[in-house]
Amino acid sequence: MPATKSFDLSAYLIIGPENTLNRPVKSVIQAAIKGGITFIQIRSKVADAKDLIAYTRDAAAAIAEAGQQDRIKLVVDDRLDVVLAARDLGIKVDGLHIGQSDLPIDFCRQYLGPDAILGVSARNAELLAYVKETDVTDIDYFGAGPFHPTQTKPEAGRDEKTGEIHTRQVAELIELAHLSPIPVVVGGGVKLADMPQLKATGVAGFFVITAITEASDPERATRALVTAWQA
C-alpha cells in the first residue's frame, strides 16, 4: 500500500437507490456525512452504469460540498467500469469494492492503479484460513459478514450446500482482527445495539445499509452509530 494512502473504515455506509425508501440517494448521503460517516460505497443491483455514475457523482459532490474530500472516501461496489468512467469524467472516486465472484483482484488493481482503494469481501466459508492465506499485496481492506442475517441481502452467509445462514461470531472476529494483515470492516444486519460488541473485537469498523438508509432521520441514526463506535 503506498504510504500516502489513508482511509478511515470506522463508519462505512453502503447505499443505492433501492435502499432509501424513495428518498433521493444524495440527500441520505448528505445526512450521513453530517452525522459523521467516514466511508461511502455506492452499491446497486438495479441501477445501470449510467445511473451508477450519476450516484457516484452525487456522492462525490456531497462530500466536496461538505469540505470532506480528505476525510471521507468513496468507492463503488462491483463495477470497475463505473469507477474508470467516473474518473474519466472528472469525478473524485477513490476506489472499488469487489467480492469473491467479481473481477480478479490483480486485474482490478492493474486498471485502478496503485493509489486507488481496493476492498475485497472475505470468503464466507473458512474465513480465517482464507484471510491467512490470501495475498494482500493488491488489497487495502477486507469486508466480512454477515454479523446477523439480513433482509437487505438474504443470501449473505448462506452455505451453498445446506442453505443455512452462517453469521460471523464474536470470537471469530476477534481472531480475524488479530491475524488479518489489512484492516477489516464488518457488517450485515448491524444496528446500534451491536456497536459495543463489534468494537470490542478489534475490527476497524462497521458497515451498514438500512440502519442509516431506512432511518427516519439518517443524520441522527449515523451520529448515534458513530458516537457508540467511538465510546
Ligand SMILES: Cc1ncc(COP(=O)(O)OP(=O)(O)O)c(N)n1
Ligand atoms: C464493505 C463491504 N463488505 C462486503 C460487501 C459484499 O460484497 P460482495 O460479496 O461482492 O456482495 P455484493 O455487495 O456485491 O452483493 C460489500 N459490498 N461491502
Ligand SMILES: Cc1nc(C(=O)O)sc1CCOP(=O)(O)O
Ligand atoms: C452488502 C452486504 N454484504 C453483506 C455480507 O455479509 O457480505 S451483508 C450486506 C448488506 C448489509 O445491509 P444491512 O446493513 O441493511 O443489513
Ligand SMILES: [Mg+2]
Ligand atoms: Mg460484489
